[in-house]
Amino acid sequence: MTSWLSIPKDSDFSLHNLPFGIFQPAGAPPRAGMAIGDHIVDLAAAAEAGLFGKRRFFKKIFEQPVLNDFIALGKPVTGRVRRKVQEWLTRPERPAEADRLLAERRGVAMQMPLRVPNYTDFYSSIEHATNVGKMFRPDNPLLPNWRWLPVGYHGRASSIVVSGTPIRRPMGQIVPKGEETPVYSASRQLDFELEVAFVIGKESALGEPIPAAKADDYIFGLLLFNDWSARDIQRWEYVPLGPFLGKNFGSSVSPWIVPLEALKPFRVKGPKQNPAPLEYLQTRGAQNYDIELEVSVRPENGPESVICRSNFKYLYWSMAQQLAHHTVNGCNVQVGDLMASGTISGPDAGSYGSLLELSWGGQKPLTLADGSTRTFLLDGDTLAIRGWAAKDGLRVGFGEVNGQILGK
Ligand code: MN
Numbered sequence: 001m002t003s004w005l006s007i008p009k010d011s012d013f014s015l016h017n018l019p020f021g022i023f024q025p026a027g028a029p030p031r032a033g034m035a036i037g038d039h040i041v042d043l044a045a046a047a048e049a050g051l052f053g054k055r056r057f058f059k060k061i062f063e064q065p066v067l068n069d070f071i072a073l074g075k076p077v078t079g080r081v082r083r084k085v086q087e088w089l090t091r092p093e094r095p096a097e098a099d100r101l102l103a104e105r106r107g108v109a110m111q112m113p114l115r116v117p118n119y120t121d122f123y124s125s126i127e128h129a130t131n132v133g134k135m136f137r138p139d140n141p142l143l144p145n146w147r148w149l150p151v152g153y154h155g156r157a158s159s160i161v162v163s164g165t166p167i168r169r170p171m172g173q174i175v176p177k178g179e180e181t182p183v184y185s186a187s188r189q190l191d192f193e194l195e196v197a198f199v200i201g202k203e204s205a206l207g208e209p210i211p212a213a214k215a216d217d218y219i220f221g222l223l224l225f226n227d228w229s230a231r232d233i234q235r236w237e238y239v240p241l242g243p244f245l246g247k248n249f250g251s252s253v254s255p256w257i258v259p260l261e262a263l264k265p266f267r268v269k270g271p272k273q274n275p276a277p278l279e280y281l282q283t284r285g286a287q288n289y290d291i292e293l294e295v296s297v298r299p300e301n302g303p304e305s306v307i308c309r310s311n312f313k314y315l316y317w318s319m320a321q322q323l324a325h326h327t328v329n330g331c332n333v334q335v336g337d338l339m340a341s342g343t344i345s346g347p348d349a350g351s352y353g354s355l356l357e358l359s360w361g362g363q364k365p366l367t368l369a370d371g372s373t374r375t376f377l378l379d380g381d382t383l384a385i386r387g388w389a390a391k392d393g394l395r396v397g398f399g400e401v402n403g404q405i406l407g408k
Contacts, residue, residue, distance in 0.1 A: 001086075004094040005102070007037030012388055012397020013105075015089060016265075018082045019221070019256035019398075020067055022111040025103055030111045032062040032070060033103070034085055035256050035399070040103045041085055049097050051084050066115045067257065071201045071220050072335045078201075078220070079261060110255035112162040113223075114199065117334040119160060119251070120326060121195075121227055121243075121342060122152040124317035126271070128345040131357045136235070147275060150317035150325045152342075155227075156248035160338065162255050163401040167228055169379060169408055170249040174232040186408045187230035187246075189362065190377045193343040194295050194353030194385055196312050197225035198319050199257055200337035207330040212283045215320035216260060218333065224254035224293075224385050224401040225340045231356055231376070253338070254385075254401040262396050266290045266389040268313050277321070280328055287318035291389045291398075293344060295353070300380030300404075302370040307358060310344050310351040312387070379407035 001015045013019065013035035023040055024030045033040040047058035058081075061070050071078060088095065095101075123129055126142070129151075133141030145151065161167075169190055173182040201220025204210055210218055227247065234246030270288035291312035298304040317325075322339060343353040352358045355376050358366055365373035377383060382404040388397035 001090050003089045004091065005037065005039065005089060005098075010395065011037045012395065012399050013037055013256070014395050015086060016394050017258060017262050017396040018085060019258045019262070020070070020113065021256045022066060022113045023103070024109045024111055029063070030065045032064070032067060035105060036089060038105050040105050040108060042101055042103055043081070045101045046085065046088070049101060051088055052081055065111065066336075067113050068115050068336045071199070072203070075201065075217070075220070078259070082259060082261075110162060110164070112160070112253070113255060113257055114336045114338070116157040116160050116336050116338050118337045119155040119157040119340070120152050120337070121155045121340045122150050122317065122322050123342040124150050124315045124322065125342055125345050125353070126316040127314065127347055128343040128353060128357065131345060131352065135356070135361045147273070148278070149281070150322045152322070152326070153242045155243070155251065155340075157338070159248055160251045160253060163252055163403070165252065165403060166406045167250045167252070167403045168406045170230050170233065170245070171408065172230065172233040172245050173236055175236050182236060187233055188376070189231035190405060191229045191231050191355045192295065192377070192383045192385075193227035193229055194293055194308060194310060195225040195227050195340045195343060196291065196293075196387065197223050197253065197338045197340040199223065200333045200335055200339070203335055204327060204333045206332040208332070209280070209330060210323055210327045210333070212281060212320045212324035215323045218323060219260050219319060221257040221259040222263065222398070223257055223338070224387050224398045225338070226252040226383065226385055226401050226403065227340060227343070228252065228403070229354070250403075252401050252403045254398050256399050258396060258398055263289050263291070263389060265391060265394055266396070270313065270318050271316055273316065280324055281321050283318060283320050287320050288313045288315060289389065290391070291387050294386045296384050297368060297374065297377070298382045298384070299368065299370060299372060299378070302368070302372070305368040307366055308351060308353060310346045310353050312341070312344060314344060314346045315341055377405050379405050381405050
């Protein structure tokens with residue numbers, strides 16, 4: 001496939017990708033767009049130009065400030081919109097309306113692409129669960145349920161923000177080292193979690209489980225996700241009901257939703273599961289995705305350092321298994337729900353997806369390019385996660401999710 005539009009060869013946003021997002025052109029209200037190379041296709045303008053038929057209907061859908069109504073139209077419609085734009089971009093000649101439909105991506109303010117009704121966070125990397133277990137419970141790192149079900153908790157949807165939104169260092173109760181009673185303080189152990197989240201694209205009915213084999217029908221697409229975590233707040237509060245204020249002060253998402261269909265060529269088999277999961281969690285074929293992931297820290301006024309390289313394929317529990325388990329009791333899902341993977345750590349130390357693991361609980365500081373060291377994040381630091389899949393000349397990327405830490 002070639003386009004009349006110049007698309008940089010190494011762009012995340014190739015003709016095979018065509019992710020959806022919400023952007024705000026200068027002096028106009030937010031609207032839906034599709035990323036292509038260094039440009040954005042204005043989908044409301046494309047609808048007006050008649051690219052999808054039913055001009056008024058699609059124009060109204062794409063002028064919404066979030067993608068929920070569009071996604072709810074279902075994959076036959078959203079897939080057709082992608083194909084129509086792809087056909088338009090690969091016409092033999094530059095169409096006369098090209099200038100009207102295209103915006104430069106550089107400098108455009110991206111918005112939160114979804115209204116998120118519900119957010120769930122899993123804990124599906126065996127390397128991460130084992131590493132954290134070793135630090136929090138040295139005698140008993142992997143709890144007995146872990147290999148039987150995808151452990152998760154219900155997170156907070158209201159504090160999910162789009163990439164570029166600063167994150168304020170949270171206040172809370174922490175127990176200083178060597179003491180037994182808490183103090184009210186700013187977190188001293190502010191961390192990130194490298195995660196990928198999937199977006200629910202189809203509602204299910206309360207009481208009706210989603211079988212693992214049908215999971216793909218319900219997964220619209222994927223995002224990069226940073227589950228910011230205050231480890232000191234988390235350590236004191238998490239027993240016995242799990243994560244709370246150490247997590248819900250903010251989570252960040254990348255602005256472009258990569259449709260599941262764009263990731264099809266990158267499906268791979270996941271790790272072997274032992275013991276074999278119960279029947280409702282059994283799946284066939286390749287259920288994981290080979291998506292390269294990279295995390296960097298940039299101190300204020302300093303150069304960037306890559307601190308982690310991992311891969312989405314390492315996950316022990318697949319998205320299909322997560323969704324089957326989430327709904328096995330009849331819990332329903334809604335369009336726009338986010339289900340995050342849990343921290344994606346790989347087998348070696350350079351692939352750990354949190355500073356908790358990279359600095360081994362603060363015992364092994366990391367040295368950055370400017371010579372400064374980190375155990376956890378400092379005020380002014382910008383943390384970025386990037387992700388992409390590449391194979392045989394195909395490239396499908398996510399761009400990045402970043403956020404800067406603001407002091408109290
Ligand atoms: Mn998490």
